[in-house]
Amino acid sequence: MLESLLLLSAMFLAVFISIAAPCQAIAQDFYAGKTISLSTHSTAGAGYDAYLRLLSRHMGKYIAGRPGFVVINQPGAGGLLAVNYAARVAPQDGTFLTIVSQGLLVLEATGGRGLQTSLGSFKWVGNFSQSNNVTVTWGASKVKYLQDAIVRDVTVGATGAGSATVVGPTLYNALLGTRFKIIQGYNGSGQINLAMQRGELDGHANSTWTSIKTTLNNEFRAGHLNVLIQMGCARSRNCRMFRCCPISSSAIPEKKRSRTSCRSPSRWRGRLRRRPAFRRVASRCCAAPSMLR
Amino acid sequence: MKDPEFLAEAQKMNSDIDPMTGAETQNAIARILGTPKEVLAQVQAALGGSLN
Numbered sequence: 375m376l377e378s379l380l381l382l383s384a385m386f387l388a389v390f391i392s393i394a395a396p397c398q399a400i401a402q403d404f405y406a407g408k409t410i411s412l413s414t415h416s417t418a419g420a421g422y423d424a425y426l427r428l429l430s431r432h433m434g435k436y437i438a439g440r441p442g443f444v445v446i447n448q449p450g451a452g453g454l455l456a457v458n459y460a461a462r463v464a465p466q467d468g469t470f471l472t473i474v475s476q477g478l479l480v481l482e483a484t485g486g487r488g489l490q491t492s493l494g495s496f497k498w499v500g501n502f503s504q505s506n507n508v509t510v511t512w513g514a515s516k517v518k519y520l521q522d523a524i525v526r527d528v529t530v531g532a533t534g535a536g537s538a539t540v541v542g543p544t545l546y547n548a549l550l551g552t553r554f555k556i557i558q559g560y561n562g563s564g565q566i567n568l569a570m571q572r573g574e575l576d577g578h579a580n581s582t583w584t585s586i587k588t589t590l591n592n593e594f595r596a597g598h599l600n601v602l603i604q605m606g607c608a609r610s611r612n613c614r615m616f617r618c619c620p621i622s623s624s625a626i627p628e629k630k631r632s633r634t635s636c637r638s639p640s641r642w643r644g645r646l647r648r649r650p651a652f653r654r655v656a657s658r659c660c661a662a663p664s665m666l667r
Numbered sequence: 668m669k670d671p672e673f674l675a676e677a678q679k680m681n682s683d684i685d686p687m688t689g690a691e692t693q694n695a696i697a698r699i700l701g702t703p704k705e706v707l708a709q710v711q712a713a714l715g716g717s718l719n
Contacts, residue, residue, distance in 0.1 A: 424680060432673040479699050484711045494700050500668070501687035501695075541714065548713035584683045591681045 404468075405439035413446045413460060413472040415453035417562030421585025422473050423447060425502050441469075449561045452534030453478050454488045461491035471499065476507075476582075477538035488536060505584040506606030507542060511577035512570045513598040520602045523552040530579035531566035532558045539566070542580025542605060554579055563589065580605065 412430055416422035423445065430443035448456035453475025464470035474493065482489050509530070511517045517528045532539035535558070543554035557575065560566045567590060569575045583604065586594065593599055668686040677684045687695065
């Protein structure tokens, strides 16, 4: 059951694009002289935005009529504003695509409020990357390891209720006993990163690794980021870089699990011992870094 | 997603490209939205109404 739960948590880590209407047979010259809008819930310069702007520079040559592209930023309500606009307001003729906040899948699956359509009703045209999510703190924070997040409060920024920045730390608090304090109201990951860098927040929870790599690469390379934990269906190829621990049950091969060694402080081990349902997860979180490569 | 210029620019931006096709994505969405009720109940309990 736990494995299924973590799979659900991990499955929405991908970055998706959907088109506002099912593709109909389109005339060869339909897109000639037209502009395709690429919408994102993220702010300019953030991870999703960077992917869309990259796509906008290359996609046109593969579409008959060579349409132009424009990227539209629609931040708000943890991604609900953008996806509801795509469903209810945007043209439904194939000239409007949106990239969907990963947290909204859990929002719909768990019956959360705010979605004005089912995500299953979109025509999904692809996915850029299947990145794991990572929770990071700034170097100056007293919280440098997952263990620290269990013994002291950790402030992390979030946009709105449907966002992964709320879903992730909430699940960690419930499953692992962490003490993430989620501060909502930031308009995007750029604002959250800035707040983290100036000490207003300890960290940024549950952002895609690709987003961190795109927006905070220099800071990461310079050692200014502590990566506490990652969440995903499979171990990240970048594990050797940040030496953090996947909580996904599939992250470490079965044959290696017996060789994991827990090196966490006794207080943390004690807490986890009192949570028998999650003991297996904890042992994997403490796996030797060499096994995570 | 196989365009060499696209991939080169993605690499320059430090953006990973590990794509899924539309059909694969559609299947993943259907799988998530079809999560068994008992699993969803656990997630709902863990989230504690924080998504509302």
